């Protein structure tokens with residue numbers, strides 16, 4: 001993850017401006033939501049240089065003459081000044097506040113008839129202390145805890161929406177994580193509780209000039225009383241060539257993500273059917289996966305064979321699978337590790353455990369530790385909270401390994417080599433006392449059902465890279481039948497022989513059908529649904545475009 005100094009100033013403030021065509025689209029949505037003769041005040045919470053303010057001049061006469069005044073905010077004074085000029089050019093009353101919207105929203109008593117804009121997309125770690133304090137106050141005012149919120153757009157949006165009068169409209173550009181991301185659940189629940197005519201217009205990358213990522217325009221009208229439940233939500237899916245499809249769905253409060261509603265109802269029925277089978281359960285019922293070893297300095301504790309040799313570190317070196325690209329199959333065996341080692345990979349983890357010889361007593365290990373001291377590793381946070389700084393905690397190998405980030409899908413592997421892993425590969429084990437073996441779980445894992453739930457539960461990053469955290473892994477649907485492990489050696493060999501990811505999925509599906517665990521029709525629907533969500537993740541987020549291994553998200 002990047003630190004503040006490595007991120008551009010524009011990125012730190014979420015300073016990407018909305019192209020005119022997208023601004024106009026938002027104003028059209030707004031026009032369709034504001035009733036007849038109603039006059040209204042406009043709030044633009046993060047105005048930049050005034051794209052949405054200038055957009056007023058291009059709206060239909062009828063709408064424009066009903067705007068009574070505009071209040072905008074922009075944290076960068078020079079940009080706020082440009083927005084102010086745009087507002088003066090319109091000859092409309094109003095002001096551009098040269099400050100953060102957040103303390104203002106936490107305190108104001110003003111009401112508005114329309115919120116438009118494109119809130120700043122800034123990761124919470126980069127939000128200023130002053131804004132963090134304002135977010136806490138705002139949360140208190142709205143009766144919300146912003147604890148799990150990962151991005152600035154969420155409090156900026158909710159702080160603004162709280163100032164919308166009943167009948168007032170919302171029309172804003174948001175990242176598509178507003179629809180799919182779990183941390184945006186607070187926004188979806190708020191919208192469901194307060195808004196009617198909610199519509200998500202989803203635009204693929206390239207729909208508008210300069211828009212490289214999929215974006216959503218979210219629009220709706222604040223209900224007079226608490227919105228009727230259950231309320232329908234509309235989706236309009238736009239294609240790059242200006243065609244569109246629309247449908248609606250009825251989410252339940254507390255749904256973790258709405259990703260499933262991107263699917264046709266017959267796919268949703270197939271998922272429900274599969275989930276009701278005795279042979280299917282959440283992964284957390286049969287196994288536990290967890291974050292593996294946290295060294296605090298991988299480039300010091302994970303070393304290649306030459307380093308072990310040079311400093312005489314053999315007594316502390318444990319076999320390491322540093323990256324899943326060094327595992328060519330579904331079973332990780334000793335030969336795989338030997339090959340990785342011979343290729344010069346970091347194939348050893350240094351474990352200066354209390355029960356091992358004292359590294360201070362031999363000259364080679366002592367001088368290796370000195371290289372770490374020279375690099376000031378003892379002062380690094382993770383090293384500084386343990387004694388001695390070089391004793392890595394929780395050094396265990398799991399019987400199961402799972403790649404953390406993936407391109408097509410994560411790979412579950414049987415750890416026959418007792419390999420240790422760090423932060424790119426989760427470790428785990430089947431729950432003790434259950435009928436299922438680790439081999440059973442691995443053999444059935446790469447089927448359309450499980451990998452469809454990977455798409456539904458996972459989060460996607462730049463370039464479409466998919467990541468699962470342990471709580472999401474626990475919710476994946478897996479086939480829980482003992483005996484599948486009999487087929488693991490065959491599947492492993494096929495993968496080692498070069499069978500591609502799609503063929504592995506087809507082969508695993510066929511195995512489940514042959515064993516009577518899933519019906520061919522259900523499997524066919526699940527496979528289609530998975531492809532649809534995967535293609536969407538990969539193509540709609542392709543802007544990152546970096547080269548990745550077909551299976552994992554590691555550099556190829």
Ligand SMILES: C[S@@+](CC[C@H](N)C(=O)[O-])C[C@H]1O[C@@H](n2cnc3c(N)ncnc32)[C@H](O)[C@@H]1O
Pocket residue numbers: 013014015016017018045046047048049050051052073074075076079099100101102117118119120121131
């Ligand atoms: C995505 S840009 C959008 C600008 C403009 N609304 C547009 O659509 O072109 C977000 C803007 O929010 C501003 N910003 C960031 N944090 C802010 C805050 N706490 N209060 C007000 N504006 C903020 C940034 O400087 C940036 O200009």
